[in-house]
Amino acid sequence: MVELPSIEKDSTGIQGLDDILGGGFPKNRLYMIQGDPGVGKTTLALQYLQTGVRAGEKCLYITLSETREELMQVAESHGWSLAGIDIFELSAVEQQLAAEAENTLFHPSEVELNRTTQLLLNEVERVKPERLVFDSLSEMRLLAETPLRYRRQMLALKTFFAHRKTTVLLLDDRTGEHGDQQVQSIAHGVISLETVGADFGVERRRLKVVKIRGLKYRSGYHDFNIERGGIEVFPRLVASEHHVAFKREPVSSDVAEMDRLLGGGLDRGTSNLFLGPAGTGKSTMALQFAMAMASRGEKVMLYSFDENLGTMLARAKGLGMDIQKHLDSKMISAQQIDPAELPPGEFAARVRASVEKDAKLVIIDSLNGFLNAMPNEKHLIIQLHELLSYLNQQGMLTIMTLAQHGLMGPMNSPVDVSYLADTVLLLRYFEAFGSIRKAVSIIKKRSGRHEDTIREYQITSDGVRVGKPLKEFQGVLTGIPSFRGESEQIMTSNVGSRPKLS
16 A cells, blocks of 8 residues: 555554554554454454564553453463563552542542552653553543543643654553544544454454555455464455556366367366256366366465365365376465355455465355355345455466256256356256256356357266367256257167267
8 A cells, every 4th residue: 555655553462453544543643443352452462562673673462441450361362472561450540549538628539530640650750661551441440430530631732742753552452432432533643453253163363554654555355263372463455555567368177179169278366166966066167177277287275165184185085186296396286175164255365365475266165155155145246246256367277156946947046156257168057868967058258259059068087078069959957958960860879878068
């Protein structure tokens, strides 16, 4: 992202968040990190201070909501040390307030806010931190009792830090009745963290930059996870930011009749949908392209939502496809995806990482599983459109599979994504002469010419075999075609055996 070079920034220590902010927080400003309890505010704050310690900066954590022991437990859970971070906790404040309360004629509640604030500022003056975390605003809100006193106190804090070279993070658990618009209007920037519930599977965590004054940032929601080692943010993919020059050329499947049907093969920089009912060979057809490209020295990345990798390897071996040797050589990489555990933003980040590792073919098997990873169909279409646009601009060949409902006759799809694909390859069952057979055809191909014919194909122990156009049949796509050939053709080609394949 393009930013003004004069703005000096503090890295947050979170690569994805730095990317969203264009490098980090502008230095010496006051920021508000808001979110419900347990969403990851403390982890983000500690990660920010850890980065400051590594840069040789003075760091201070003022905590009115957690004890030192609790902070240490959080740090230990991530394998961190709090060495180099000064911690000022509530117990120290309470002890000093208790001593001073004995010498005042006023009710403690009348002076507690000012005294607490003064003690905190005295600690800031002592440490002179370059990075400061204040946890949390809810305690200050309770001490203030009224919105007017609270806003005045926050303005006083902002004024205090205005002339000090300190970047301040104010953590807020959103326990106020009206959110915290008072502080949001005062803060230089606001980042909101939240969880999104799911009917099944893990909750999704996401963040949004509400505002950063004077800074261009990537707006919208971005998924993030909390793992051992800290927060990992997955910036929303913007396809227009990523484009490379590439040569648009056909990629062969190493099956001559299939390439002929496709008008030479599938083209680089295109997204391709293999559509058909269960068992028609969509995944096998995708593996055929994977094997062909891997044998030519091009890397392949396969994401399996439906089939475990052991089953895939056993099935491929039975078809004469030695995928294992390509897995061993790293020409083919395969990941089994659990849609109940994976947020869509993380999946997009994984795909992007595979492209950066020089993959030339990306296979998503299947979109039915990908659909289950999304909160609803609308989000799926938007996410998928951006992902495919990114892959196309990178010159990738993308293959997606989608299972239709039904076996013969009219078919229904769980979601219509055919308009997003540049090429749609349709696989169908049809009945002929007492057996169930498979047919393949190309519905559309935006990047060039293709055959309008329907061909029979087989999945054998020698791999995928594609036959000649089924010119003698009428109504193959209905599932129950009629034969229009001569009786001699029936005897030689279709009784007791399949038509001869090329």
